[in-house]
Amino acid sequence: MARHYIGTTDQFPVGEATLVQVGGRKLGIYRFDDDQFHALLNYCPHQGAELCRGPVTSWLRSPKPGEFQYEKEGEIVRCPWHGWEFDIRSGCMVVDHKVRTLTYDVTVERFDVSVDEGKVYVKI
């Protein structure tokens, strides 16, 4: 497993995937509100769509018809084709955890850069 430099933190906006190509693989890098980073393989295990081109959203639940609750705000990606919902942290499809796409560890180093920004690495 090797560590690949993919950019500085400011290059990764919150709320949308940043697509990168690392070691022959296409990944989507997600930065959450808390500055934690997550990486998903840009591939939907259902029919092969580029999963990370889908919208970043929340897990919508309901205690009863007509009422709505939003959980995991910004932590769910919906496939751009059929709308299957995946948890960005785990790569698992929310309604069926057996269906999942690969995830990768992302680390941020803050040495040698300004106090606000860090260097982002992904492990593949």
Place this chain on the structure above:
Amino acid sequence: MTNLGVIDCDIHHNIPDIKAIFPYLPRRYKEQIETWGPLHGGFGHNGGRHGRRFDAFPDGEQAGSNLDFMIKQHFEEYNVKYGILTGEFSSAAMVGDPYYAAALCSAYNDYTIEHWLEKDQRLRGSIVIPYHDIAASVKEIERVGSHPQMVQAYVLGGAAHPYGQRNYHPIYEACLKHGLHFAIHVGAEGASRNATTTGAGYPSYYIEGRAARPQVFMAHMASFVFEGVFELYPELKVIFIEAGVFWIAPYFWRLDQDWKALRPQTPWVEKKPSEYLQTNMYYGSQPLEEVPNKALFDQMLEASFAKDRMLFCSDYPHWDFDSPKLTFPKMEKSLLDNVLYNNAAKLYGLPLQNGTEE
């Protein structure tokens, strides 16, 4: 995937903007659109983004409206050799004003010819007809039916009456006169003056109407058989697009069984209903049901006569797009070749490739 490539029988090309059809539209309707908007519709909730794949919008343009983008994203990605264009405009038939409905259909057909068919010889077109008006539909088929790349007249599943009924027959005569097929694509069930979305009425949610599409297609299929359409027009080929696949087999088992008991009520129907399915009807593969296991999938394919009747449809660029690479479980090569290429090549008169039986 097969090395023959793919013939995709359901590609929804689009106009970039309603004004794109203005050059083909009478002044009266241009002014009307500028003042009130296009005023045609017929669709409720959908999936994806405005019903389309999120990744199919070329730089802010309408999904499906850019030929070059479509070729790159779809034809090149999936080795699509030929595509049957089905468009986005059949809702024009739901407009109440019959003159306006006919003008919209004509304008769209003209746009398709000039901006799509004549720009790429891999494309074939569907004639959008204002099908609530039979005479106007016949007129439109007569007007553009001789274009060498037009292959079928095209309507939506949502209708006021099942398509086998007598009032529609002039449309089939016009189709046969021009060597065209008749294609029915799901859509507009319960819209405008059409019959209800399901036999039990109008449901509240998209998923219910979507799953009830087979009900509507069932009604049309039986209507073609029992009104004697295929006795009157044995050469007519009818294509059913986008209501799924695996409900067809048990439905025709029911029709065959009941035909044995009830045959004298419609004695002009000389063969078992499933025999007409095997001679006069085709169905699109999409959206293919996800069958629980491979053994069941194989059985359902066989029971549905997929080897000869199933046509691959992607529904590009709609959100429920089926990938020719990953939609199907593993299939025997000759069967996959037929579904992805040969069945459509024979039906639409496209070049057969080496090793294909005539």
